[in-house]
Amino acid sequence: MIRQLSGLQASAWDALTDGADPFLRHAFLAGLEDHGCLVGHGWDPVHLLAYEHDVLVGALPLYRRDNSYGEFVFDWNWAEAYTRAGGRYYPKLVTAVPFTPVTGPRLLVQAEHPAAASISAALVAGALALAQRTGASSWHCLFPADVQLPAFEHPDLLLREGCQYHWYNQNYADFTEFLAGLTAKRRKEIRRERRDVAELGLQIELLEGRAITPAHWAVFHRFYCDTFERKFGEPRLTLSFMQYLSAQTPPSTPVLLLARAGEDYVAGALALRGTHTLYGRHWGCSGYFRNLHFEMCYYRFIEYSITHGLQHFDAGAQGEHKVARGFVPVKTWSVHWLREPSFRQAVAEFLRRETLAIDHYVDTVAEHTAYRADIDG
Incomplete structure (x- = not known):
C-alpha cells in the first residue's frame, strides 16, 4: 500500500496501462494529491500495489472516504439506511478517479502479462482484505471498463448499472456530415442553436x-x-x-475553449484529450448567453473530435438533453462490497429492481435518438 503516488516512479505506474486514458496516468492522479485537490474533501489515498520479484505488476487506485461527494455513483440513501440501522457507513473504501465519472480500467495490470487474471484477482482480494482489516463498511469500485467486469465475479460483490450519454464518430468528414445523419427536426434545432450563438458576436478561442x-x-x-x-x-x-495539466505530455492534453465578448472573457469549457476519446469535464459562464453551453460543451468539442480523428466524445455524467444533440445512451458500471450480510442482501434486492428500470430506460432512449432510422449513431 502507498499513501502518496509521488513516492512511486511514474514510469512503473504508467507501464500498467495502455496510456489511452489520461485520468489513470501517474501524472493526473499524483497531481490531484500534490496540488491540494484531495485535502479536506475526504479522499485519503491508500493505493494497493502488487509486486513480482520487486517489479510492479499491478495497482489499484484506492481511497479511504468519509463522505460520498465527487463519486457520481450515488449511495447517499444507502448511507442513510445503514446509519438508521445503527451502523457507521463511513469510513468506506472507494476505487475511482476523484471527481471524474469516466469509465476506464480500475485494475491496473499489463494486459499481456501471463498472470494478468491472477494479479487482478489479487488486487480485488487485497481491497476486500483492507476493508475488513480497517473496519470499513464497504468497498466500491466506480466506472470500471466493461472488459474488466469478469474480474469482479465474486459471491460477495454486487454489480450496479448506470447510464450516461456519449457521442461516437462514424468517420465523419466534418460537422455537416454528422448533421446529415440526424433527423430533419434535430438538424434544424442544432443549426438554430448554433445560429443563436453566432448572433451573439462572441469570439471563441481554442x-x-x-x-x-x-x-x-x-x-x-x-x-x-x-x-x-x-x-x-x-x-x-x-x-x-x-496549470500543472498544461505541462503534461500527450495523451493527457487539456483542450480549453474560452469565449470572449470584446476584451472580456465570458465563458469557458474544459476537456481532456486521450488517445481515442475526448473527455468533456467542466464549464463556467459569467452570465446568460442563449445556447452558449451547447455550443461550447457539445458542438465545438464534437467538431474537435472529428477534426482530430477521435473515435469518442464523453461529455460527462447525466444530461438526457444530450440525446437530442447526437449523443446515445451507454451503460456504466460499479461494483460494491458491503460488510454487513443483511444490508448486502437488501441492497442486492434494490439493485435488482434498479437494473430492470435502467435496462428498460436505455432500450427506450436508444429507440428515440437524434439519428435517422437508417443511420446507426
Whole structure:
C-alpha cells in the first residue's frame, strides 16, 4: 500500500496501462494529491500495489472516504439506511478517479502479462482484505471498463448499472456530415442553436496543452469556481492543478475553449484529450448567453473530435438533453462490497429492481435518438 503516488516512479505506474486514458496516468492522479485537490474533501489515498520479484505488476487506485461527494455513483440513501440501522457507513473504501465519472480500467495490470487474471484477482482480494482489516463498511469500485467486469465475479460483490450519454464518430468528414445523419427536426434545432450563438458576436478561442497560459487558466478557474459554488459547494480542482495539466505530455492534453465578448472573457469549457476519446469535464459562464453551453460543451468539442480523428466524445455524467444533440445512451458500471450480510442482501434486492428500470430506460432512449432510422449513431 502507498499513501502518496509521488513516492512511486511514474514510469512503473504508467507501464500498467495502455496510456489511452489520461485520468489513470501517474501524472493526473499524483497531481490531484500534490496540488491540494484531495485535502479536506475526504479522499485519503491508500493505493494497493502488487509486486513480482520487486517489479510492479499491478495497482489499484484506492481511497479511504468519509463522505460520498465527487463519486457520481450515488449511495447517499444507502448511507442513510445503514446509519438508521445503527451502523457507521463511513469510513468506506472507494476505487475511482476523484471527481471524474469516466469509465476506464480500475485494475491496473499489463494486459499481456501471463498472470494478468491472477494479479487482478489479487488486487480485488487485497481491497476486500483492507476493508475488513480497517473496519470499513464497504468497498466500491466506480466506472470500471466493461472488459474488466469478469474480474469482479465474486459471491460477495454486487454489480450496479448506470447510464450516461456519449457521442461516437462514424468517420465523419466534418460537422455537416454528422448533421446529415440526424433527423430533419434535430438538424434544424442544432443549426438554430448554433445560429443563436453566432448572433451573439462572441469570439471563441481554442487552446491546447502548453498554449494554455497561466492567465488563461486563471480566467477559466474563476468560471469553474463560480459554477461549482452555485451548484455543488466548495470547488475541488485548484488553480495550480489546472496549470500543472498544461505541462503534461500527450495523451493527457487539456483542450480549453474560452469565449470572449470584446476584451472580456465570458465563458469557458474544459476537456481532456486521450488517445481515442475526448473527455468533456467542466464549464463556467459569467452570465446568460442563449445556447452558449451547447455550443461550447457539445458542438465545438464534437467538431474537435472529428477534426482530430477521435473515435469518442464523453461529455460527462447525466444530461438526457444530450440525446437530442447526437449523443446515445451507454451503460456504466460499479461494483460494491458491503460488510454487513443483511444490508448486502437488501441492497442486492434494490439493485435488482434498479437494473430492470435502467435496462428498460436505455432500450427506450436508444429507440428515440437524434439519428435517422437508417443511420446507426
